Amino acid sequence: MNDSIEFQLAQNGYYVSTTVGVSMRPMLRNRRDRVIIKPVGEGRLSKWDLPLYRRPDGKYVLHRIIGVEDGYYIIRGDNTYAKEKVPDEWILGVVTEFYRGERHVMADNKSYRRYAAFWQTVYPLRKPFHMARVFASRVKHKLFPKKKEP
Amino acid sequence: MQINHDFTIQKVGASYVAVPVGETSKTFHGMVRLNETGAFLWKLMAEKDCTEEELVDALLAEYDVSREVAANDVHRIVEQLKQNNIFI
Numbered sequence: 001m002n003d004s005i006e007f008q009l010a011q012n013g014y015y016v017s018t019t020v021g022v023s024m025r026p027m028l029r030n031r032r033d034r035v036i037i038k039p040v041g042e043g044r045l046s047k048w049d050l051p052l053y054r055r056p057d058g059k060y061v062l063h064r065i066i067g068v069e070d071g072y073y074i075i076r077g078d079n080t081y082a083k084e085k086v087p088d089e090w091i092l093g094v095v096t097e098f099y100r101g102e103r104h105v106m107a108d109n110k111s112y113r114r115y116a117a118f119w120q121t122v123y124p125l126r127k128p129f130h131m132a133r134v135f136a137s138r139v140k141h142k143l144f145p146k147k148k149e150p
Numbered sequence: 151m152q153i154n155h156d157f158t159i160q161k162v163g164a165s166y167v168a169v170p171v172g173e174t175s176k177t178f179h180g181m182v183r184l185n186e187t188g189a190f191l192w193k194l195m196a197e198k199d200c201t202e203e204e205l206v207d208a209l210l211a212e213y214d215v216s217r218e219v220a221a222n223d224v225h226r227i228v229e230q231l232k233q234n235n236i237f238i
Contacts, residue, residue, distance in 0.1 A: 016167045018175045031175050
């Protein structure tokens with residue numbers, strides 16, 4: 001039986017799932033929150049939308065659009081620090097609503113869109129803190145390496 | 151029968167869809183789609199351990215159907231959920 005995300009989207013017109021990983025924190029938490037994804041339909045997606053796409057290596061990714069270009073999007077997770085160029089043909093669907101715990105949010109909700117825009121706008125401020133944390137973690141592991149089990 | 155507490159239920163359009171979070175999401179990959187009746191029974195079983203008889207009685211109190219129809223619906227839904235390891 002074909003139970004791939006693509007098949008379920010085509011058959012049901014939607015796909016519902018929890019999210020896995022930390023790349024979309026603080027908005028979406030690992031294995032706690034849920035997203036409802038629907039096919040894109042006519043037209044292109046907009047800045048701050050959350051598309052579900054599949055990379056050529058087969059991995060499914062749910063990150064945010066930060067730039068719209070001809071034939072592709074510039075995409076980055078809310079908790080990641082690298083941009084990705086995603087062609088239109090990789091896109092499977094887009095988040096139309098989500099549940100953060102019990103709180104239901106529509107993707108076109110104005111407050112939510114303002115949060116998404118704000119979070120990405122302050123990226124230049126967030127990145128130095130993130131780099132400092134990564135550096136501090138590396139120094140810590142150099143000074144206090146984890147002891148291997150005998 | 152009681153629904154595994156890791157399952158959440160949400161309305162999508164005219165349907166209800168249940169998906170797991172937490173540990174169960176590591177092993178259960180998919181969605182449980184329910185109609186109005188299924189969602190009604192699901193919510194009862196999510197709250198507490200229920201027998202089929204209790205579910206039939208609840209269905210009869212909520213909907214205008216015969217006991218035979220209610221019993222058939224409950225049994226069918228319970229069996230489907232059992233086959234998919236939804237219960238604790």
